[in-house]
Amino acid sequence: MWGLMKINKNKWKQGMRFACILFINIVVCIMEIAMIQTGQKISNIDNFRNFQIESSLWSSLEKEYGRKTPEFYDKLTICMLQSNFNPENHKKAMPGFMYKIGLLGRYYKKYRNMYRTILDDIECFPVAEDRKGGEKTAFDDSWGGTRTFGGKRKHEGTDIMTSNNKRGYFPIVSVSDGVVEKKGWLPQGGYRLGIRSPKGAYFYYAHLDSYAEGIEEGTKVRKGDYIGLMGDTGYSEIEGTVGNFDVHLHMGVYLDYKGKEMSVNPYYILKYYENKKLKFCFKNE
Numbered sequence: 001m002w003g004l005m006k007i008n009k010n011k012w013k014q015g016m017r018f019a020c021i022l023f024i025n026i027v028v029c030i031m032e033i034a035m036i037q038t039g040q041k042i043s044n045i046d047n048f049r050n051f052q053i054e055s056s057l058w059s060s061l062e063k064e065y066g067r068k069t070p071e072f073y074d075k076l077t078i079c080m081l082q083s084n085f086n087p088e089n090h091k092k093a094m095p096g097f098m099y100k101i102g103l104l105g106r107y108y109k110k111y112r113n114m115y116r117t118i119l120d121d122i123e124c125f126p127v128a129e130d131r132k133g134g135e136k137t138a139f140d141d142s143w144g145g146t147r148t149f150g151g152k153r154k155h156e157g158t159d160i161m162t163s164n165n166k167r168g169y170f171p172i173v174s175v176s177d178g179v180v181e182k183k184g185w186l187p188q189g190g191y192r193l194g195i196r197s198p199k200g201a202y203f204y205y206a207h208l209d210s211y212a213e214g215i216e217e218g219t220k221v222r223k224g225d226y227i228g229l230m231g232d233t234g235y236s237e238i239e240g241t242v243g244n245f246d247v248h249l250h251m252g253v254y255l256d257y258k259g260k261e262m263s264v265n266p267y268y269i270l271k272y273y274e275n276k277k278l279k280f281c282f283k284n285e
Helices: 002-042 045-049 055-065 070-082 096-100 102-119 267-273
Strands: 137-139 158-162 171-173 178-186 190-196 202-211 226-230 248-257 260-264
Touching: 045 260, 055 070, 055 267, 070 096, 070 102, 096 102, 102 248, 158 267, 178 202, 190 226
Parallel strands: none
Antiparallel strands: 137 158, 158 248, 171 226, 178 190, 190 202, 202 226, 202 248, 248 260
């Protein structure tokens, strides 16, 4: 009798062990499937490029974790991955730590590095506040809109418009420290500047009316430095052409991705920094 009970107890233990192993394997399989499906979603780089970081999310993370701290970028990246880059529809598909391990770990590291590359050096809005008072700037999310000059293409930036439509009125300032990599005429961009920030982001300022004195390729600039005046140059092979569109600044944001230049949507960045405009006066005013 005792032997029979011992045999039954051993079978019960074996059965429980088998059930536990089976349960663990099922859970692991479910998690792997979920991670694969999640990986397929977040590997779509176009979702990242829309850069939909709402100002409310940005502010709350800075308030809780500090400005541009490692914790800030950690929480920002996790939040964006959990929501498939759309925080307005944020639903936590998996716990945050799951995005740092296994299949998803490489995505987490990649996107975290890209968020830091773009955001770490930005400190201000690219158009200074009206030094005389009264005139305003405005912009919409025109990312991906159709453009036709030079062939049908998608808009890869944000156009900051003015209330007075007056060329040479609004000062343009560098949003970050950096080095001027490109200066000169482009048929699409008119007089433009390209500034590379220390972390590697490339900020593109187009349709300028004129450049600030001393701005040349190789010039080092600091955040908030005056770099030119807003204009309406461009849409022509003939250098100096104006009048083909309203006065505005086309602001572009780029970073290197797999050895190629990739644009991201500046709109949400500009919305956050819209209330961080610098006041500006010329020396002779």
